[in-house]
Amino acid sequence: MQQPWSSNAGLRTHLIAGAVAGALAALAAPVAVWAGEQAAPAAADALVSSPGDTEASRARTCIYSVINLGPEAGAAALLNERGQAAFGSFIGGGITNGFFDGDRVHDIGSLGGSYTLIHGLNKQGVVVGESEDAEQFSNILAFAWTVGGGMHALPGTTVSSARAINDRNQIVGQRPAPGITARAVRWNPGGAVTPLGPLPLSLSEADAINQQGFSAGYADVAGGAIHAMLWDRAGNQTDLGTLGGTLAFGEHINERNEVAGESDNAANDKVLGFFWSRDSGMVQINVEGGGSRLVAGLNNRGEVVGDTVIGERSVAYQWAMGRGVVQLPSGSAVSSDVFDINNRSEMVGMIERPAGDGGGRRAVRWPALTEPIDLNAHLYRPPAGLVLEAGAAINDDGVILAHSNAGLVMLRPGTRGTDAPVLGPLLGLPDVIEVGQDLALTVGFVDNAAAQTHTASVAWTDQCASPAPTVSEARGVGQVRLRHQFCAAGYYTVKAQVTDSGGRSTAVQRDIVVDASGLASLSGKGTLAGGGAAAARGYRDLPLHFALWAPLASGTQSKSAAGSPVVMLSGPFHFRSDQVSTAASSGQQARIEGTGLLNGRAGYRFVLEAWDGGGKQGASPDRLHVRVTHADAATGVEAVDYDNAAPAKARTALALDRTAVAEGGLRLRN
Known part of the structure; x- marks a missing residue:
């Protein structure tokens, strides 16, 4: 395959x-x-089975x-x-x-x-x-x-x-x-x-x-x-x-x-x-x-x-x-x-x-x-x-x-x-989470051994205190209840794990963005509509996935009252920020600059320019301009590794707006 x-x-x-x-x-x-x-593999024809009514029927009843x-x-x-x-x-x-x-x-x-x-x-x-x-x-x-x-x-x-x-x-x-x-x-x-x-x-x-x-x-x-x-x-x-x-x-x-x-x-x-x-x-x-x-x-x-x-x-x-x-x-x-x-x-x-x-x-x-x-x-x-x-x-x-x-x-x-438990998703997470908000989440599970009992644990990466999860179950079907209040804005992960009495464990986890009242921030997770107009040679024209959160300096507001910023990009390459030097907004636009690792290697600079379209029916789409560069080792001249808004000779999958957020979205708070 x-x-x-x-x-x-x-x-x-x-x-x-x-x-x-x-x-x-x-x-x-x-x-x-x-x-x-x-041993040499069989001939290609021997590896192929002919589909028929029996297989179609099997597929529909499986x-x-x-x-x-x-x-x-x-x-x-x-x-x-x-x-x-x-x-x-x-x-x-x-x-x-x-x-x-x-x-x-x-x-x-x-x-x-x-x-x-x-x-x-x-x-x-x-x-x-x-x-x-x-x-x-x-x-x-x-x-x-x-x-x-x-x-x-x-x-x-x-x-x-x-x-x-x-x-x-x-x-x-x-x-x-x-x-x-x-x-x-x-x-x-x-x-x-x-x-x-x-x-x-x-x-x-x-x-x-x-x-x-x-x-x-x-x-x-x-x-x-x-x-x-x-x-x-x-x-x-x-x-x-x-x-x-x-x-x-x-x-x-x-x-x-x-x-x-x-x-x-x-x-x-x-x-x-x-x-x-x-x-x-x-x-x-x-x-x-x-x-x-x-x-x-x-x-x-x-x-x-x-x-x-x-x-x-x-x-x-x-x-x-x-x-x-x-x-x-x-x-x-x-x-x-x-x-x-x-x-x-x-x-x-x-x-x-x-x-x-x-x-x-x-x-x-x-x-x-x-x-x-x-x-x-x-x-x-x-x-x-x-x-x-x-x-x-x-x-x-x-x-x-x-x-x-x-x-x-x-x-x-x-x-x-x-023999491991089978877990469903974390249910009850709102689209927007605020510092101090009381969260009540559940995770459903089933087990093929109906007589086994189960325990649960949870890890919240904000390190804020929370009560232990509780488990209710009967005949191999159960539910875990979780409660938590985030104590700081930022980009976090929650991981819930269920362990059966036979020692088998299964976990589910989610990334979570937490905002705070009065704190300007840019957050989002999603996919851009197309590949980069300018990219290092050999990069495929793949969609770019992003996950980000950064506190913003808005006017005289400090960005020091929150967790560390996160900028992560994946698709034709993988990029992870290691430092954000500038993060500011004006109206419905924000700009973030810093340095990070491209495919694991340090020495790269990034600039993100974001536009919050408002998320309403008929509104303009959210947009994210991504530019990743490095200094040429021989000349010191800036070399472009990726730019999804480069002009002219733009190579695109189907002439789409490559800065448009096709899936997910951005949230700008001023």
Whole structure:
């Protein structure tokens, strides 16, 4: 499967199917940090099952047990064929990463620093990505991790990233090369490294790999354009080109060595989906909206799924060479999005219901090209208040990862999940919380062992005193009651944990913004409508997610009577503030400046300019201008890493206003 989900729109993440537990011990060695070669995979046709009426019927009658995995998985949500998962969450101003082995969740940790991003998962349960080490001048290094062996850096120095791994434990990504920023490479079992393609002008990267060792990605070429690339098992390069523009990225590859991805059009003002094969060359995916908001996945049948925008609504589609584009049925939904497809042509995503139908997002599954199934209607003993908002990934056995109001959950076909309690969301949190406000929250839970008893604990990161939680329960169904008063304004996290009498625990947590009467502040959490008009080379045109809170100097008002400011950005990169030097407002506008870490590395400056649209019917949307820069080491000149309001030659997904807050919102208090 290719898993592109990010909390509210697409991370391009390649994930590989399946699992074999016996290879985990191979990662314990300090140098050979992944397992040895395995038998060659079966032919592509043998990996494909034909969908039919029986499968469609099964999909519509299937019941799923729910397993809590972790907080919102905005950084990554990866699933393999064994029903294991790896996930990353932006929570509490940082990133947490976990691995679910089918029964329990394990912390992935880091190489000693404070930053880890995960990108790939294979059937052995090997997780790969990039992590900060503990050196004085920290490095960001590619890593491989398993439950038994922990985390080990892959061969390379300074700045490298492992982007994908196949079931033969071949890992692809990029690492520095003499005279250039990065070169696409493959780390082979045993430690040898294979350079992919000739040395690029300045950068190349491999982002996906199949079981045969063929990989896809991108590289820059003469003239400065970036082309989609294919590399064979020997590292030989095939230039896939572009659809007429100057940027193209190979994002997904299947077992027939077909590639799907995105490319600019000839005017460089629109992003288009493409499909490539040896026979067809690069073919544009012609969707009605004219461009792709997201190319989400490619299966072994050569079927591509993605999203476009028609008018102002997102529309999910499936494409195949002989059939062309088919819009996925969505009934009366306001919009639809698809995020994964398996080899049975089953897809998962979400629909947004109209206000007359209750509104809100619902996680759905499409059994082939049929009407979507609301997964919320097929849950076995769900806890109180649980709402599944989007399907993120699906494997060939029908196991699903889904985003919910209680965080990331796994949906396992059948009525048996794990022995741990299943928790619903924190209920009772108001949209606006004030210092001193008396909060009364509840968390519902269920347990498959009806005779067990449960205890609860809670952690509020403002460190203010609160009474202990209380638990009421009967026959495996219960409720936790929490009370709290925040004693200072700021950006905080609440974490509630339920433990059964067998020693199994489950937790849910939420970030919370607390305001104070008389204190000027800017807060918000959400997603910007499009990618950056100006961005460092190689950054994808992904939506930008933000979470922020900062006290503001308004007139003579001091900003010292509150907690520490937080600015966190994620999508095409991850940014976390370490210092805010200026935070002020005038009318409905605010400006915040400071420094922070871009993908774990210090020395970057940011400027945020925010406009509060008022949040009323017919009002202008909230807007957020984001600019991240650094000083060039050689010249000292300011270099732009990201700017979502840069003029002219703006590369956008569909000519959207990139500063508009599409999901969530901003709140400015003067």
